[in-house]
Amino acid sequence: DAGVTQSPTHLIKTRGQHVTLRCSPISGHKSVSWYQQVLGQGPQFIFQYYEKEERGRGNFPDRFSARQFPNYSSELNVNALLLGDSALYLCASSLAAGVNTGELFFGEGSRLTVL
């Protein structure tokens, strides 16, 4: 079975632009989470969606938004890009809503560079 797939794998944008990152969860998984991993740091939580509803939001500005589609895939959108948005964006899926009851399976990430 396919794991969590993310696209694109790499992209370069300039300041002020907008970016959309996509994630397809493992088949049967209804929960999708997004994390930002800046070089040299641990992943930081951005959003979690379960059954198309937002369950949690991290400490990120409103420029960051996400949604989950009926097929449980997800998009992360970032507007008005800043240099500090350069990072690896990780998507994770799980069967259960809570991270304590289910295992998070991570994709390989989308590496965003903002120039």
Next chain:
Amino acid sequence: AQSVTQLGSHVSVSEGALVLLRCNYSSSVPPYLFWYVQYPNQGLQLLLKYTTGATLVKGINGFEAEFKKSETSFHLTKPSAHMSDAAEYFCAVSSRSNDYKLSFGAGTTVTVRA
């Protein structure tokens, strides 16, 4: 809010030697604790997790961790390092109430010397 601190950003061990990665947590109530591994150009993979019950948790690839409430620690060990253990390791914590997210430490990079 829950948080974890990983002591040592880089650890270098000889092949066959003990691997010890340190993690301390901050939480007002007993948390859930996790260790993840990230190989180059890959996503994170769960090594093990502590929820309740036995404080010594065994994971994949020969790793284990012990939850010590008195020391607020959850250190990761492996008795004998293998070259394939070279990776970055992250300790993470979640709360029992707001279980929608993991809070990760800064990570420890492990290098294994032949």
